[in-house]
Amino acid sequence: MxxxxxxxxxxxxxxxxxxxxxxxxxxxxxxxxxxxxxxxxxxxxxxxxxxxxxxxxxxxxxxxxxxxxxxxxxxxxxxxxxxxxxxxxxxxxxxxxxxxxxxxxxxxxxxxxxxxxxxxxxxxxxxxxxxxxxxxxxxxxxxxxxxxxxxxxxxxxxxxxxxxxxxxxxxxxxxxxxxxxxxxxxxxxxxxxxxxxxxxxxxxxxxxxxxxxxxxxKQTYRPTTYTVEGDWSGAAFLLVAAAIAGKVTLRHLSRQSAQPDRAITQALYDAGAFLIWDDDRLTVQRHELRGFDFDATDCPDLFPPLVALAAHCRGITRLKGVNRLLHKESNRGKTLQEEFRKMGIDIQISGDEMLIKGGKIKSASVFSHHDHRIAMATAVAALAGTGEITVQHAEAVNKSYPEFWQHLSQIGGKIRPVQAPSILS
Ligand SMILES: O=C(O)C1=C[C@@H](OP(=O)(O)O)[C@@H](O)[C@H](O)C1
Ligand SMILES: C=C(OP(=O)(O)O)C(=O)O
Missing domain, CATH: 3.65.10.10 (Enolpyruvate transferase domain)
Structure with missing residues (x-):
């Protein structure tokens, strides 16, 4: 798709x-x-x-x-x-x-x-x-x-x-x-x-x-009733979408969560976005964004949304922890570099560090590499771009966040599927 x-x-x-x-x-x-x-x-x-x-x-x-x-x-x-x-x-x-x-x-x-x-x-x-x-x-x-x-x-x-x-x-x-x-x-x-x-x-x-x-x-696991908490790793994409292109409120996110990806709030804050907490509701609003420094060694899944954010920040963003990306669904450091380059964003990797130079996103066709977080990062970056971005193998999102495209559309993301050419035409 x-x-x-x-x-x-x-x-x-x-x-x-x-x-x-x-x-x-x-x-x-x-x-x-x-x-x-x-x-x-x-x-x-x-x-x-x-x-x-x-x-x-x-x-x-x-x-x-x-x-x-x-x-x-x-x-x-x-x-x-x-x-x-x-x-x-x-x-x-x-x-x-x-x-x-x-x-x-x-x-x-x-x-x-x-x-x-x-x-x-x-x-x-x-x-x-x-x-x-x-x-x-x-x-x-x-x-x-x-x-x-x-x-x-x-x-x-x-x-x-x-x-x-x-x-x-x-x-x-x-x-x-x-x-x-x-x-x-x-x-x-x-x-x-x-x-x-x-x-x-x-x-x-x-x-x-x-x-x-x-x-x-010796202990024994006991059956219980358990409620699954909201996903900070998926939420990070929508929060970045807000920071670069408008405003979003996300519900059912725990501020005290043990999920390391709640650290996205620190990066958004350092980049200059507005954040407001109200119980389990977090609102993020767009503001002038500047490059920031962030160590993602212990929250590696934040790299893709952070790169989407950094692409829209004035100046250079430095992300640490690239070596942690080698064995994910793709070699994510290299994949991010390759796919964002197609969109006009320069990413340098030096040792364990990634340097992203903010710029203007231009029209391109990008490939998810069958990696859900690459599909979501390129899509989010496109929201504040100057052209259209086609995300190939967009169904990769199903690995972690099958509702992603629907959620993006619900918050105003302009998205449309490319129709497969009909064999009759
Ligand atoms: O325990 C978990 O739920 C996860 C741990 C992390 O993996 P690593 O510990 O391999 O970095 C993360 O990247 C993965 O998506 C989910
Ligand atoms: C790397 C990931 O998950 P897993 O290691 O569980 O496949 C991920 O969700 O980005």
Whole structure:
């Protein structure tokens, strides 16, 4: 699908889409909690659907009614020897240690860009926990044979926080007197979100900062009713749209959220946009924008919306943390550079830093690289451009934010699909 985005005046009020990070964690906790869990304000992005499929494949019953998902679990009793994680990195990295609690062989696989994302962590770490693990030269699919036996270990957190999220979730179901020490953890606040959701399901983890996580006694996940919070990562795009092209109020965003991408508010503020909080409603309004400095090492998903913002700021914006983008759905540093160049924006990458020179967006046809955040960033940047931007493979947004195009249109974004040429004409 191709979508054309033109210069627009943005004005509207939107309920933020459900966070896929929170939804997938809640599904994992629900699988580990014997009994019936109710997930309200559930998300139905491709990644959330993949996680629902995993929970089902591992033995739980999943029922969907509108925005509500009921998970009934009797523990892990796989219905299939192959567990499919779609294209979701978190899903594979979180559910692999969870699935390894099962005594028996399982294959964990996925599709698209996920098949190119590094999983060698598991080959190194799982055998130390009694699990045999084979990968395809460090890549999916993974073949594992549990059961995982929690033990005190030290792991490297520099590539991704998602592996630690998986270990914490699995340890929470079984560990007594074990600790996980972590070196050089990146995307660290995602681990706060993990611990918060484990706590809601009745499992408490001791901690020393982001270095040590301890399990003093055996605990049990308890089923509960959980409401998925609004997604700061998706909201960031609409907030940037407002900052460059008008005004938006987003509802159902928690100011105290553990999601690291709430840091978008700091960047918007530093760039000069107006921000007003009223309970769980955040309004952002356009103002004269200037280049800003921002370290996105621990909130890497903010790079694409930050680049869209920086493209409309006077002067240079410096973003730190580019190295964290190497293994996302695309090599996002390079992808942003390539696609924004087509729109007339100069981006330099030097070591771990990205320098974006604000300018005028001109007409172009850009390619999402099948990466949802690239599709959304290029579309948002186009709202305050001088020409039309055609976004190729625009359906990539379904990975995290299937409502994106509808939300953009609701707030005044001028968008239209490119009609496929009819075979009759
Ligand atoms: O735990 C999570 O929900 C996520 C963690 C981050 O990954 P890394 O820890 O690999 O940076 C982030 O990029 C991803 O979109 C979601
Ligand atoms: C990288 C992302 O997700 P994941 O790692 O879960 O595939 C993302 O949502 O941008």
């Amino acid at each position: 191709e979508i054309v985005v033109s210069s627009s005046i943005i004005d509207g009020d939107i309920k933020a889409n459900p966070s896929k990070s929170a939804m997938q964690r809640a599904l994992a906790a629900a699988l580990l909690a014997e009994g019936k869990t109710v997930i309200r304000n559930a998300g139905f992005s491709d990644d959330c659907r993949a996680a629902m499929g995993v929970v089902q494949a591992l033995g739980a019953d999943v029922l969907v009614h509108d925005q509500l998902v009921e998970v009934t679990s009797r523990g892990i009793h796989p219905r299939s020897a192959v567990i499919h994680c779609g294209e979701a990195g978190l899903c594979m990295r979180m559910f692999t240690p969870v699935a390894a609690l099962y005594e028996g062989e399982l294959t964990i696989t996925g599709e698209g860009s996920l098949l190119k994302r590094p999983m060698h962590f598991f080959e190194e770490v799982l055998p130390r926990l009694g699990v045999s693990c084979e990968t395809n030269q460090g890549l999916p699919p993974l073949r594992i044979r549990g059961p995982l036996q929690p033990a005190s270990i030290t792991v490297d957190g520099s590539l991704s926080s998602q592996f630690l999220t998986g270990l914490l979730m699995a340890f929470g179901a079984k560990a007594s007197d074990a600790e996980i020490r972590v070196q050089d953890l990146k995307s660290r606040e995602y681990v706060d979100l993990t611990l918060q959701i484990m706590d809601i399901f009745g499992v408490k983890v001791g901690r020393e900062g982001y270095q040590k996580f301890s399990f003093a006694r």
